[in-house]
Amino acid sequence: MENQTKSKETSLIKMEFRGLSRRSFLKFCTAAAVMLGFESSYGAVFAEAAEEAIKKKPVIWLQGQGCTGCSTSLLSSLNPGPAEILLDMISMRFNTTIMGSTGHVSVDVLEETLKEGNYLLVIEGSIPTADPRYCIVEGMGFEELVLKAAKNAEAVVAVGTCATYGGIPRAGLTGAVGVSEIVTDKPVVNIAGCPMNPSWLMGTLLYYLSFQELPDMDNTGRPLAYYGNHNIHETCPRVNFFENGQFITDWNDPATVNWCLLLAGCKGPMTYADCNRNWWNDGVSNCLRSGAPCAGCVQPQFYKDFAPLYEPLFVPETGDKGVGEKPAPTQPQPAAQDRGLDAKSAVLGAVLAAAPVVANKVIKAQKKKKGELKHG
Amino acid sequence: MAKKIVVDPVTRIEGHLKAEVEVENGVIVDARCSGTMFRGLEQLVIGKDPRDVPYVTERACGV
Numbered sequence: 382m383e384n385q386t387k388s389k390e391t392s393l394i395k396m397e398f399r400g401l402s403r404r405s406f407l408k409f410c411t412a413a414a415v416m417l418g419f420e421s422s423y424g425a426v427f428a429e430a431a432e433e434a435i436k437k438k439p440v441i442w443l444q445g446q447g448c449t450g451c452s453t454s455l456l457s458s459l460n461p462g463p464a465e466i467l468l469d470m471i472s473m474r475f476n477t478t479i480m481g482s483t484g485h486v487s488v489d490v491l492e493e494t495l496k497e498g499n500y501l502l503v504i505e506g507s508i509p510t511a512d513p514r515y516c517i518v519e520g521m522g523f524e525e526l527v528l529k530a531a532k533n534a535e536a537v538v539a540v541g542t543c544a545t546y547g548g549i550p551r552a553g554l555t556g557a558v559g560v561s562e563i564v565t566d567k568p569v570v571n572i573a574g575c576p577m578n579p580s581w582l583m584g585t586l587l588y589y590l591s592f593q594e595l596p597d598m599d600n601t602g603r604p605l606a607y608y609g610n611h612n613i614h615e616t617c618p619r620v621n622f623f624e625n626g627q628f629i630t631d632w633n634d635p636a637t638v639n640w641c642l643l644l645a646g647c648k649g650p651m652t653y654a655d656c657n658r659n660w661w662n663d664g665v666s667n668c669l670r671s672g673a674p675c676a677g678c679v680q681p682q683f684y685k686d687f688a689p690l691y692e693p694l695f696v697p698e699t700g701d702k703g704v705g706e707k708p709a710p711t712q713p714q715p716a717a718q719d720r721g722l723d724a725k726s727a728v729l730g731a732v733l734a735a736a737p738v739v740a741n742k743v744i745k746a747q748k749k750k751k752g753e754l755k756h757g
Numbered sequence: 758m759a760k761k762i763v764v765d766p767v768t769r770i771e772g773h774l775k776a777e778v779e780v781e782n783g784v785i786v787d788a789r790c791s792g793t794m795f796r797g798l799e800q801l802v803i804g805k806d807p808r809d810v811p812y813v814t815e816r817a818c819g820v
Contacts, residue, residue, distance in 0.1 A: 446796050449771040450819020477768045478820070484764035509795075517793040518773060520765065549816050553801035576819060676812065684813065689806030 409461050413584045416659065417596065417606045427587050437469075438590060439500040441491065441530060442476035445516050445523040446550045446557055447506025450576040451541040452478045458579035459663040471586065474500070488519055498533035501589070504560045507543040511556030527563055536595055537569045540582055542683055545571035545602070552685040561602055570595045571602035573654075575678035580659060581607045599653070601681055607659075613649035613675050616657035617641075642669070646691040648677030759786060771820040 411424025419426075442452070456463045456479070467473050473480075474494045480487055494500055504527060509515035513522025521529075531537055539560040542548035550557035561569045572581050585604055588596045599609035614620065622628070623641040630644055631637065641647070652675050656667045668675055677687045687694070758781075765775040773794040779787040798817055802810045 444773070446794055448816045448819035450816065453819050477766050477773075478771065480768050483766070483768040487766065487768055515795045516773070518766065549798070549801070549813055550796045553797035555795065555797055557796070575816070684809075689809055690812055691806060691808045 405460060406465070410587070413580070413587050416580070416584055416655075417588055417604075427591055437472040438586075439474050439494050439497070440471045440503055441474055441494055441500050441534075442503040442505065443518065443523075443526065443530060444477060445504065445506030445508050445518070445527070445544070446555065447541060447543045449478050449505070451505045451544075451574075451582075452476065454576040455540075455579045455582060457662070458583065461583070466583065470583075470590070471501075491519070495530060495533060499535055500533070501536055501538060501586070502530050502534035503538045503540055504544045505540050507547050507550040507557035507559060508563050509550075509555040509557050510563075511554065515555040524563055527560065531564045531567050534567060536589065537564050537567050538572060538582070538585065539569055539602075540572045540577050542573045542575045542678055542680075545573040546681040546683070547685075548575060549684045552688070568595050569602060570598060570604065573601075573603055573608070573679040573681075575676075575683065578607075578656075578659065578661060603653075603679070607655050608653045608679060611653060611655040611658060613652040613654060613656060613669070614647075616655075617649055617669055618657065619669060638672070642674040644693050645674045646689065646693055647674035648680070648687050648690075648694070649675040651682070651694075652677040652680050654679040771818045 407424055407428050410427040411421050414423040414427050415421055444452070455466065458466065461470070467479070475487065475491045477487070480490075482490065506516075506523075508524050508527060509522075510524065513524060516523040518526050537560060539545045543550055543557070544560050546559045547557045548559075559571070561571065570585060572585060574581065581604070584607065585596060588604075596604040596606060599605055601608075603609060614623075617623070619639060619641050622639065623643060627637070627640045628644040629637050629640045629642055632645070643649070647669075649669070656675075657669065660670070661667050674691065676690050677683050680687070684690075759779045760781070762778045762780060763775070764778075767774040767776055772792060775791045775793055777789045777791075778785055798814055802813050805813070
């Protein structure tokens, strides 16, 4: 017990030393808890999990056919900042973009962690299947390395749309696929996005650190709290213009600048992510607010089946007077597979329905904790 | 006898880089660098809408 208190104090001193106050740290944990559907008081539970500095979870971050944009997105997180994430919450053992060591020294660290086991494996970038020579890491094909690294991993986190569904490389000739097509014997959680929002990854990691299991997911393997529950079109700030049948067709017309982007190629009706609630760049803006149609970057169809990005995949029916003059009669109903939901997770996906499930988990975790206290 | 030094991976860069250097009596006599990852971004934009191209090719490097 003394040791625990001590370690907690040390981690607090560490955080203050790095300019992160207790207050802003708790604020982040509470925000993460609320985003995942917990009561705000569970911020303290999350904070406690994050503070167990002694038990920091080793993380191996491997990069395949990616652009390092997801690593950069994580490092651009402001609250908590990169130092807090990397030094206090997790123990990042291997990430070629940020690690100090290079060459065989870095490979030794990787091999050692692989032997130790019980690490979280994060994969960024797709896996080429047409020929292993399209991506060689540590002198072996990336597919081989992923399988080797997944063997002793507790869970696999695929970050970015390349690692989750193949993303942009899937449209190319390298036979690029996502992690869940290669790793089939381990739980894989998909944090899609091009790039992923850092809060999606941090929230999922915090959930895992707190409950030792992955959050509820939709049938495309993404956490419901960040993806399946939120349709871009339904939460869009421009949705009123859609309902009035006012669509941007001429990019040069200043009068229509705030109108619906559907005819400009917006994939919002087919896209499920919380971008409109959880703004990007630490709450600055998002694509739709800055005037760009949603590219659907979190969906399995991206980019291959969503191209061309600036042309609509379907045109809503309009009245006799044509687009822009009469309200559009029907709201497009995306097909079930586009929603990324099966019947069960659709029910779970509703915020109200999810509450008891989440509550159960919290109670379970608390009971577990109490049991441990009795024995200890 | 040349001594071969291999640095793989080269870290703190974007992407995958392997560097091989041959040293003889303290002098570098040969050096090779290889980028070990290929996605074919140039090929995959062939035939696509030109407006998509900046969106795709900017993903060459995210740093």
